[in-house]
Amino acid sequence: MSGLRSFVVRRLVLGAGQTAGVVLLVFALTEALPGDAAVTLAGDRPEPERIAAIRASMRLDLPAYERLAHWAGGLLHGDLGRSLVTGRPVTGYLADGLAPTLLLAALTVALLVPAGVGLGVLAARREGGRADRLISSVTLGIYAVPEFAFGVLLVFVFALRLGWLPPTAVGYGGDLLARPAALVLPVAVLLARPVCSISRLVRAGMLDALASPYVAQARRYGIGAARIRYAHALPNAVAPAAQQLARTVDWLLGGVIVVEALFVIPGLGTVLLTAVSARDIPVVQGLAVVFGVLTVALNLAADLVTHRLAPRTGVAA
Amino acid sequence: MTARATAARPWARFTLGALLVCLPLALALLGPLFAGAAGPRGASFTVGGGALLGTDFAGQDVARQVLLGGRSVVLIALSATVLAYAVALPLAFAAALTHRTWLEELLMRPLDVLLAVPSLLMVLLVATVFEPGAAGLAVLVALVNVPDAARIVRASAAEAAARPAVEALRMQGESWWRIAVGYVARSCLRTLAADAGVRMTGVLYLVATAAFLGVGVDPDAADWAVMVDRNRTGLFVQPWAVVVPALLIVALSMGTNLLGDAGLADRAGTGRTKGRTRKGSVG
Amino acid sequence: MSGHDTGNQRGTAGEWAACVEELRIEMPGGRRIVDGVSLTVRAGAVTALVGASGSGKTTTGRALLGTYPDGAEVAGRVRVADGGPVGYVPQHPAAVLNPARRVGALLSDIARARLPALPRRERRAAVRARVLAALALAQLPEGPEGEALLRRHPHQLSGGQQQRVVLAQALLLGAEVVVADEPTTGQDALTKRRIVTELARLTGQGIAVLLLSHDLDVVHALADEVVVLRAGRVVESGPADRVRTAPRHPYTRELLAFGAEFAAPDGTQEDAEAAAPAAPPRTDGLRIRLAAARYRDRTHSGGSVTALRDTALDVLPGSCLAVVGRSGSGKTTLGRCLAGLHRDWDGTLTLDGAALPHSVRSRTPGQLAAVQYVFQDARAAFDEHRTVEAQTARTAVRLRGTPADAAREEARATLARVGLDATLAARTPGRLSGGELQRAALARALTAEPRMLVCDEITSGLDAVSRRDIVALLGALLRERDGMGLVLITHDLDTAAALADRVAVLDGGTLVEAGPARRLLTTPTHPFTASLLAAARQRVPARG
Amino acid sequence: GAGGSGSDGSGGDAGPPRRGGRLRAAFAGGGANETLDPHLANLFSDVARAKALFDKLADFGADLTPRPRLAASWQPNKTLDRWTVTLRKAAFHHGRPVTADDVLFSFRRIADPAKAFRSKADLDPIDLKASRAKDPRTVEFHLKRPTAEFPDVLAAFGAYIVPAGTRSFDRPVGSGPFRHVSFAPGRSTVLRRFDDYWDGAPHLDELEFVAADEESARVNALLGGQVEYAHELSPATARAHEGRGQIRIVRLKNSAMQAFAMKTDRPPFDDKRVRQAFFLLADRAELVRGALSGAGEIGNDLFGKGYAYYADGLPQRTQDLDRARQLLKQAGAQNLKVTLDTSDVAAGFTEAAGIFRDQAAKAGVRITVRHRDKDSYWSDILESGTLCSYRSGAMPIEMHLSQRLLTDSTTNATHWHHKDFDALYQQARSTADRGERTALYGRMQRRLHAEGGFLVWGFADWIVGTAQRVRGVSRTAPANSLDWARFDKVWLA
Ligand SMILES: Nc1ncnc2c1ncn2[C@@H]1O[C@H](COP(=O)(O)OP(=O)(O)OP(=O)(O)O)[C@@H](O)[C@H]1O
Ligand SMILES: Nc1ncnc2c1ncn2[C@@H]1O[C@H](COP(=O)(O)OP(=O)(O)OP(=O)(O)O)[C@@H](O)[C@H]1O
Ligand SMILES: [Mg+2]
Ligand SMILES: [Mg+2]
16 A cells, blocks of 8 residues: 555645646746736726826735735635735635536536547447447547537527527526526537547547457456446556546636636636736636646546556556 | 458548548648739628638638638648647656656656646747747647646556566667657557547647737638637628638548548558458358 | 357267367468368367477467457368357466456456356355355465455466466356466476366366367376377377377377476586586676565555565576576566566676676666576567567667677577577567467577576477477577576476576575585475475376 | 618617516626726726616716716806806615715715726816815815816716715615615626616616626527627627517617827837828728728727717828828838737727738738737837727717827827827817817817827727617617616616
């Protein structure tokens, strides 16, 4: 057990450093962006005096490192700070954005894993056959259409033409669970692209695994076809897809800006975008902490899967 | 006997991919030759009129833009993917082939930091700060893809890198490159191809979205991906400005991937054709 | 798709359980690797298929499984009565063990598939019981040690253990027909005896076994019927006793001859050694001082298992050290430590007085060339995409700086020396037979012109004739290349006796005895050595 | 050109207003940073919300002249530096009447130097220290200088009246037609009819503002019946749905000036011949067609087409490449290379930049389009660069002049510094007679037309979509004027 435990502990310790790195990187980049919160708040009336006044009221006249240090000091006490623009606590921003984001992400992943793996396995089973080509073409085709166009298309057909589903979740606010119909299209759009990347990776891995002697032996020994596919071949095929899945979850939690905008689901992506364009650094930093921690956790999980599925690694001289 | 049929016509499985890839590729290569000079601008989002495919969001002739817009798509897709892999592969293989934990952590953990920043945001932030040109943006987009690609390559290489065959290669004093590329990469070629194929398309739109937000390529540039992105507001007035370039990209992406599939199936093709019975044999 | 045909007409006692009629397997280019082979495997009996390395045994055996080489043209008829699955113990067991699954899972899957529908809990208990029983039958440890084994991954097993796991799978399958391709190559004499006994008991219960083996002892002990193959053709077949006692074909006679004789250690070297007993301790050669070699193993308390401890050995140039011992006793571990393939060990290794880095990665090309290792599993140790010749040549290019063209020439010559002609050498490893590959692996290491050659079970897959050739070759090398030292890891005491000057005996990770070959092989002092020797000397009891 | 804006709803507004119902209006929002503080209002959504909850003393009519709102009337003294404003009888949502103290409190809050509210500069003419409440319904404003257009100040962008003493806007209380029910920043704001509204209670029972940043989301929500009013639609959307019977398209003309701003104090634009040449480079019709998708009118290098005081007698400028080339040659600026700063901060900017680049190229002027960050764009272009995309919402022409074209203007994007021009403005400001003022503004505009720094090529329509059953939406009010986004007169048929 100790090898694994020390691996996890080391990664968590490094993870703290990585999160700090994320925060620093994001801070540096946001600082380097032209303008600051005062300038963006001034909008199309950038009167220099007014900007100076806003700047003073936001304490933006302090040097960057002092502001960062101040913010980091608060973080040690579990305080993520307050928004420069509204003065509301950053935790509130995160909490508001997190709920819809988590809901969407959870639903999407819950469907994505079986769909991606299932399609990948199916395509691999019939390599070069009609099913394979159909699955590959359709998923690739959808992948090559940008989310936005795909979303507009789905809305047009299923919401506006057929009237089966609401076109957006406008006004539903945090109460998305009560309106499951409003989630169907966003989840469909969110699924469209990752299904392709994951099923393609699973397919590739499965082709190699299914052609392997151990699978031939398992077949010969009369083990059920499904069991061979999912318990024997899949573990050897799924490591890259697990990494891709971690990336997808990352993306679902932090970057589904297009879907959020198209279906009016104000999640973390929207919070992030607004905060960046307002140069609301405390909020951006708070998000960076969240993303950093999530990424560390996801990467660790994905690496544990890889580690578990290729147990020989680390043994080699 | 299907195996035999395929074997008899090995080109058959390439046809679909080849057909799909032909049109966009031909347009990309030859399109600019036929585009001709720019006519006067019309109103935006008109259908018909003088222009075959109507006009786009800025009143430019869609047909002409389509003819012009393939070259950069193909160039960016290829060069950004190649570049992303050129960086990701050595990193990933170094991590997979080393036995020094610290080295692996040193190579991979900093990449994780980049992963934590959503890629579009990353591109926007960096591009806004450094104001790269079109080529610079392609490079940036490629680099944003590096951590992702590196992790996937690393994961798929993990098993192959630990095989006795690699030990034997080390025993022979083989160079790191030959082990990495000649054996490990070859062993996970399918996964690499699958990832690269999909990544290629992703890269295109990241560039296009960045263009829309004002970095890199001109937002009214002749580029299929940019066209899809920019003309979407007029989708219901002037569908061609979106549909035509989108279909071309779909064909390009689908075609290359299917060709890749066929190529790899060909490579392993014999492996799937088990023994054949000569006609007339018993049983 | 092929002549493979499974009917339901289960042969009655003594009836055929599987039969091959006029099987012809032709490779593209017209070479027939199996040419008109017919044989029958009867229920409750063992049919042994013997023949030189590359004669087509494996290819014929796999035909019973319905598997043929890629791109082959198959004609003839293969029938398996009962239609049930056919058990298969392949020549390279590692390949059929799923690297991502634990041994326990690999076994219980098969057990479960064979069980009738039962309530969940009972089912689990029944599966367990069966798995444990199969472990015992396959001579794998039971009790807590067995439990630990079940939690391991295949790569954490020794070569012999892997083979026994595959055997256990075949036993669990409960198939009526079993194709056993060299099922004992990785086993020491003691284990081999027990396995043979178990196999005999099993056949007694009505199972039909097609045994492909070079080990004439095993063939003798088990076979009811023997089919002799030569270059894909049956040269002789008949009841085992008849073939053994009165072979009709000269090829059979040649094949059987070597096994009969127990080559006594030829005393020349030892005499020489004895003649100069007062010589000062030599500093050249390989000096091994190993305190402990560990494997990380989460199934073990403490997270690691010590596979080898306190081993001090010297190998002088021009001499041969044979390392023998039970399967799983740490022989491969020792070899891998020498080769720099195992890192986690304490101690020192010096070659000609200079310390050798522990890891192969830190060794200079010169050091790499100086110590070469021939892997136990030859198939896994080759790159499946490149030809054997190309891979062999690379050793010379990389380690000795030979120009590519010259290296190819040299590789071809070395491969020829181990009995592989140019057409074989130009193939990828997947298209060679087990024995051919083993010899290719040897050739690859020899191309480095090593000062020390560590050979891990390099004759296990060879027929008597080829083995004799290889032993002769190695013997010649010990003399001719002045100063090459040889560490020969083997279960085959005959080979050890033929080559070794000194013998080291390992048991459970400790060096129990080491000494001059003649003394050790004739008058062992340690009881373990004695038991090993006794097991080897004693003919495996024939059935009947 | 654009189709007639009022035509598609012919007869729709007929019949008596119907009371009741809930109207949902979708606006692009400010995300989680939205507040209900009317003085912080910056975005259209903020203003629309503020307008529903609060009132100003005055607001602009369709021609951008001030109309009394909370102020029943205003009266200047002779010298135009003291204005007496009489309040009408109005009450806040909690029942208290609106008094002069509330007015002064609100104005002082806006002008608080520590707060930097947006309208602080607009209220600058007022000497708030000296101003006082003469009685609960009369305010006497003392001004720092004579100001003929003082009512414009009362109608300024964020000059809403809040109850005296208000600190927090969590549960805002105003005197507007709707009262607060709930507010979730970046999501929705629910308001209910205020029955005691001084201008007559609204027809709607409830009004909900929902935030939908993406234009297509607003359109889809409207088409799908999730909202009844969608603000800020694209011209393409308007064309796709106009006259199809599904939704109504309302075009608010002259809502946004579209221009290129030349910095008149630096080369090459410090030479007025170059500026004149640039005026002649632009093919305005092509710009309107291409960049605004036809949804707008061409401009004549002057702000405020259709507003009071607009100099509409000046000849319409058209593209004249030969003359432009000639002028450039005279100015010694052949083979001119200019960088045009633009950004996607406003619709049509990047398109217009591309089109203008191509037009200029025909006269040998090489324009490089540079995309700047949208968040800091307005601030960036104020000092840096030489040529940039520019736009402005509706405001009285006088305000445009004072904010952008005087030496001491704070947002003088063209760096138009001319003492004589300043003097003309001062003169106009202290001229009580409207006719004389009109003449003075005309002179100033002629000067700008001849050699100013704004190349005003067009005026964009502001496009609003409503459900078929929505009635009472003004079809003439430019964005930011009184009747724009005014929901108390709207009803559901
Ligand atoms: N896929 C293949 N393609 C071409 N030749 C092959 C292929 N597989 C085996 N052969 C050749 O067929 C011959 C018979 O091979 P096979 O493996 O049956 O031999 P074998 O009797 O089992 O030998 P060994 O005792 O060495 O295992 C060998 O010469 C081998 O090189
Ligand atoms: N990677 C590993 N992790 C844990 N234990 C291992 C590992 N490799 C080998 N072992 C164990 O170490 C012991 C020695 O293994 P080794 O391979 O040296 O045996 P061997 O003497 O070569 O046996 P054989 O004759 O069967 O090849 C065995 O009990 C084996 O199970
Ligand atoms: Mg064989
Ligand atoms: Mg071994």
